[in-house]
Amino acid sequence: MSQDQTTYRPEGLTANRTLLTISIILSIVMMAPVAWLVGLSIKDNKELMLGTESVFAFPYTLVNYLNILYSSQAFGWFFNSLVVAVGQTIGVLVLSSLAGYAFARLEFPFRRTIFVIVLFGLAVPEQAVIIARHQMFNWFGLHNSYLGLILPDLSSAFGVFLMTQFFRAIPREIDEAALLDNASPLRIFWKVLLPLTLPAQATLGIFTFLHAWNDYWWPLISATKKEMFTLTIGIASSQTNFAQSEGLGFLSAQAVFASLPVLIVYVIFQRHIVTAVSGGAVK
Template sequence: MSSGLSNSRSFGDRVILALVIALSIVMLAPALWVIALSFKDNAELMANPNSVFHPPYIIQNYINIVGTSAVFRWILNSLIVSIGLTVGTLVLSSLAGYGFARLNFPGRDILFVVVLFGLAVPEQAVLVARHQIFSILKFHNTYQGIILPGLSSAFGVFLMTQYFRAIPKELDEAAMLDNASRFRVFWKVLLPLTLPAQATLGIFTFLGAWNDYFWPLISATKKEMFTLTVGMASTQTNFAQSEGIGYLMAQAVFAGAPIFIVYLFFQKYIVTAVSGAAVR
């Protein structure tokens, strides 16, 4: 509450401050704990759990990650899937958004309502059938198998339609008078104006694809086709025994770091994208 505050630190202020600090600690402590563990030797941890609070800290766990090739394959898979889905979504959504917002064709309004209804369909309702269809098409354990379902998401179309509608019509009408083709108007005049929406939708799609767990888990069952999220989950099962806590934690930090850095740079877009997707 920025407005209507008195200047003095009242009792209420102190309670709020204390609560915020407590919540911050709850928020931070688990992450810091994991980072600290990732720099510890496994044998030392087993002998004395409290050894996490004092040196020696080692980077051996991270060296071991570089040594095991699986993680890099998974990162590559995640990159291919996330970039593929992001590019595909941007292209399809921009074209469809322009079509729904600006052009007239028979059945347009009914189609748009049907597409909006698609927003309400949860993944789980189509999952079983999708899996069977992809089995028949032999799409499982392929990149297209992981990417394609995401292209049917209606959110991007909805977002781009709203955005195109907000652009003044005079712009494309002027271009039309110059006898520019419809695609040229879309490509040269309107598309550059949608850049903020493209960024929002792009980051949202990329993040969602990168973090997706359910569909890749079902579709990619071969180890070399795992995405990073699925691959990391598959190594978690034999927790403390084989690889050691420190190694697993190093993996978590290693996998989380790129997304965290992206978050630091694109925070504003990410927050807009995530909140926008939720409210629709």
């Protein structure tokens, strides 16, 4: 049996390979600064004083990371950042979930007007209210405290909007079925609807954690005592001209140390982000 056999190329295979190639190139470009930072962190500071071209050449050392353990305040700053980031994340998730449920499921006077006012918060930059915020926190004596670092970002307009839209996407029939079982609105929220919003909460939680962990503007204003510095402020305060010229490896090790929690959080929860973005949360 002789029959001409024609080899068929899947449609769009060339385009897919092109996109894959572009993605790999962009990934390499984005990862290059990270690789450079890690390389600096494991080089001896004396060797780096002679030039940074030896970053990717042996020998390497862990002395910079050991110096973090024994001779720096990085762990204190790390703890401050952890308390602030976790506190903000929990607060935003609780408040945004409650507000989202109220706007999406409950009827009360001026509901739409209040929701529009909340959304106005997305258009107001933080710098526009920084003077009034600083004076308010100064009057109440909240500067140089965990409460002072956590409270300002608990009112998340983005979080309220995200959770409201997610609650609206859940079919009303679920609420009606729960009401037939004599469930109260609070019980419906806690036991029935809230578990369905896990992907949205994970997404909001990650964004909130990243913002709080990397925040520089407000901690720079509110935390004036060194023991209350977060990692972003603490590392910036150690970047003197002397440190940049003779302690470049140590500064790089601090930066790597500060970025590890962010990487761990994203790796653990990234599948929830994908689920939320793809809209596959509500079956």
